[in-house]
Amino acid sequence: MKADKFFKFFLFLCGLLIIILAGGIFVSLISGSFYAVKSFGLGFVLGKIWDPVSEKFGLLPFLTGTFLTSILAMLISIPFSISIALLLGVYYKDGFFNKILSYTSDLLAGVPSVIYGFWALYFLVPIVRKLEMKFNILPYGVGIFTSSIVLSVMIIPFTSSIAKEVISMVPANLIEGAYSLGATTYDVVKKIIIPYSRSGILAGILLSFGRAFGETMAVTMVIGNSNSMPENLFSLGNTMASLIANEFTEATKDIHLSSLIYVAVWLFLLSFVINYIGNWIIKKLSVDVSK
Amino acid sequence: MKKLFFIVLFFAFFSAKIFAEDLTGAGATFPYPVYSKMFKEYYKISGVKVNYQAIGSGGGIRQLLSKTVDFGASDAYVDDEDLKKFDSEIIHIPIVSGAVVLAYNIPGSPKLKLTPEIIAGIFLGKIKKWNNPALKKENPKANLPSMKIVVVHRSDGSGTTFIFTDYLCKVSKEWKNKVGRGKAVNWPVGMGAKGNPGVAGMIKQIPGTIGYIELNYAVENDINFAEVKNKSGNFVKPSVKSVELASDCDLPDDMRINLTNTSSKYGYPISGFTWILVYKDLYNGKLNRSKADALANLLWWMTHEGQKFALELNYAPLSENALKKTEKLLKAVNFNGESLLK
Numbered sequence: 092m093k094a095d096k097f098f099k100f101f102l103f104l105c106g107l108l109i110i111i112l113a114g115g116i117f118v119s120l121i122s123g124s125f126y127a128v129k130s131f132g133l134g135f136v137l138g139k140i141w142d143p144v145s146e147k148f149g150l151l152p153f154l155t156g157t158f159l160t161s162i163l164a165m166l167i168s169i170p171f172s173i174s175i176a177l178l179l180g181v182y183y184k185d186g187f188f189n190k191i192l193s194y195t196s197d198l199l200a201g202v203p204s205v206i207y208g209f210w211a212l213y214f215l216v217p218i219v220r221k222l223e224m225k226f227n228i229l230p231y232g233v234g235i236f237t238s239s240i241v242l243s244v245m246i247i248p249f250t251s252s253i254a255k256e257v258i259s260m261v262p263a264n265l266i267e268g269a270y271s272l273g274a275t276t277y278d279v280v281k282k283i284i285i286p287y288s289r290s291g292i293l294a295g296i297l298l299s300f301g302r303a304f305g306e307t308m309a310v311t312m313v314i315g316n317s318n319s320m321p322e323n324l325f326s327l328g329n330t331m332a333s334l335i336a337n338e339f340t341e342a343t344k345d346i347h348l349s350s351l352i353y354v355a356v357w358l359f360l361l362s363f364v365i366n367y368i369g370n371w372i373i374k375k376l377s378v379d380v381s382k
Numbered sequence: 383m384k385k386l387f388f389i390v391l392f393f394a395f396f397s398a399k400i401f402a403e404d405l406t407g408a409g410a411t412f413p414y415p416v417y418s419k420m421f422k423e424y425y426k427i428s429g430v431k432v433n434y435q436a437i438g439s440g441g442g443i444r445q446l447l448s449k450t451v452d453f454g455a456s457d458a459y460v461d462d463e464d465l466k467k468f469d470s471e472i473i474h475i476p477i478v479s480g481a482v483v484l485a486y487n488i489p490g491s492p493k494l495k496l497t498p499e500i501i502a503g504i505f506l507g508k509i510k511k512w513n514n515p516a517l518k519k520e521n522p523k524a525n526l527p528s529m530k531i532v533v534v535h536r537s538d539g540s541g542t543t544f545i546f547t548d549y550l551c552k553v554s555k556e557w558k559n560k561v562g563r564g565k566a567v568n569w570p571v572g573m574g575a576k577g578n579p580g581v582a583g584m585i586k587q588i589p590g591t592i593g594y595i596e597l598n599y600a601v602e603n604d605i606n607f608a609e610v611k612n613k614s615g616n617f618v619k620p621s622v623k624s625v626e627l628a629s630d631c632d633l634p635d636d637m638r639i640n641l642t643n644t645s646s647k648y649g650y651p652i653s654g655f656t657w658i659l660v661y662k663d664l665y666n667g668k669l670n671r672s673k674a675d676a677l678a679n680l681l682w683w684m685t686h687e688g689q690k691f692a693l694e695l696n697y698a699p700l701s702e703n704a705l706k707k708t709e710k711l712l713k714a715v716n717f718n719g720e721s722l723l724k
Binding site for chain 2: 144145213232318319329337340347
């Protein structure tokens with residue numbers, strides 16, 4: 092009995108600690124950004140200039156850069172991750188190819204982001220440069236487009252592993268029933284597996300979107316770190332996470348530091364909102380399926 | 383077994399007592415290689431261990447302000463406004479100086495000579511191609527292609543950027559009005575890369591680039607860098623010698639000076655000191671007496687015998703002129719009014 096109570100208390104303590112931790116992070120972000128909030132207010136979000144010398148700070152270029160790279164990365168990754176999930180969950184349920192593919196996919200998820208950064212810098216950048224020269228754009232090689240590609244590679248394993256799990260949970264009797272009625276594998280995928288696992292796949296996509304949203308190191312290395320508004324997909328840009336990582340260590344002026352923390356507040360809030368919307372969509376879709 | 387354990391414990395305890403106090407410092411990343419070399423050598427001869435955290439100049443100054451470290455280190459001196467935040471006077475001890483070079487990647491690797499006007503023009507985005515007439519005029523022999531210039535700058539806040547933008551402010555009114563000086567600025571053109579290695583990597587990889595990096599990185603990565611015309615009109619190749627010469631000019635007593643655009647005749651114009659910051663009265667910096675002694679001796683050693691380690695790592699030692707003033711500053715370091723160096 093005693094052990095039971097103690098165990099429950101211990102679990103409760105761990106849970107409480109996490110809540111306090113998350114709350115504490117938010118509180119310290121708010122207090123750290125107070126000076127910037129007071130100076131710029133909400134106009135900060137629409138400010139297009141980031142100039143530490145004249146102490147003008149605005150979020151818009153980084154907000155744009157963050158959304159552009161993560162949305163583009165998500166779009167690029169979707170066909171690949173769903174294909175992998177279908178291959179592993181339907182076409183090659185076991186066997187040699189299944190093993191190789193799932194190991195590789197897991198391996199990709201475990202690679203540290205700085206290594207993705209190096210790969211992008213030495214492999215992707217020259218390719219994108221050649222492409223840019225063909226289109227007659229100033230051939231930087233780095234920029235929004237390059238970072239979107241590296242981000243998409245980083246998030247593919249996340250989406251695909253969740254999608255694969257969901258696909259494997261589609262009731263076997265439904266699938267077998269369809270086959271016995273003469274359906275081809277394509278029919279089964281289209282008519283049964285995809286509709287049934289739609290919400291789970293979407294959850295995986297949103298989870299990876301969240302990951303792309305906050306990714307720092309690999310992006311910093313190839314986005315070009317230009318603090319002005321990106322004009323097109325090949326432009327140089329910057330993201331919120333990358334900006335903070337870049338300027339935090341040497342921000343000596345109080346308002347500069349506070350503005351960086353203000354950016355962090357927005358990153359925190361937006362990540363929270365993305366997660367929340369994700370959960371909401373999943374709930375909505377699950378209801379649809381059960382009908 | 384137990385006995386052995388006690389013997390080990392005994393020695394661990396007493397050795398810590400016998401050897402001198404450990405010192406802690408935090409700050410600039412730029413001099414980190416030379417500092418860690420100096421601290422290592424100093425430990426060998428004195429037994430004083432120095433823990434230095436290269437967390438950035440800003441962090442170093444903040445930690446010195448809150449008195450959580452024995453000394454701070456910075457690539458830019460603390461300005462008058464920020465000096466007021468300290469409750470007791472702090473002094474700046476220059477240790478070495480470093481050069482910021484203009485590194486470039488032009489197919490065929492021609493040698494390049496640059497004037498202040500050309501440098502400002504490129505970084506303002508006004509000179510857009512390598513075969514611009516201004517560039518051709520200064521480099522008649524070089525084979526300059528009709529290629530777009532890609533500017534690379536630092537994306538992270540850094541002392542290197544401060545030195546470079548400070549130089550541009552001094553030589554170009556337009557730069558001063560449009561951009562200004564700082565550790566991070568709003569760049570009119572170009573792409574940012576993180577750290578000296580990042581910028582060096584971009585320059586190496588992309589033809590047509592120009593950027594500014596520490597001399598050390600240009601030498602080690604085998605990247606071409608330009609000769610720059612200084613205030614006296616001489617084209618100077620950045621080297622340890624020409625950077626040392628840069629500090630051979632009129633210096634203020636407190637040594638808070640940006641060496642950029644030096645009046646020294648053969649000095650390289652884009653260079654700067656890196657300082658260690660300490661409280662003038664170490665008692666007010668919350669040091670105890672033995673730590674204060676150790677710190678004063680360490681600083682003296684770094685500015686004298688320790689200077690030879692700077693050369694190996696492509697940092698410039700203090701010039702004779704600079705050392706004289708620094709000695710005066712060091713002698714003012716005291717502990718509750720009692721001077722520490724005779």
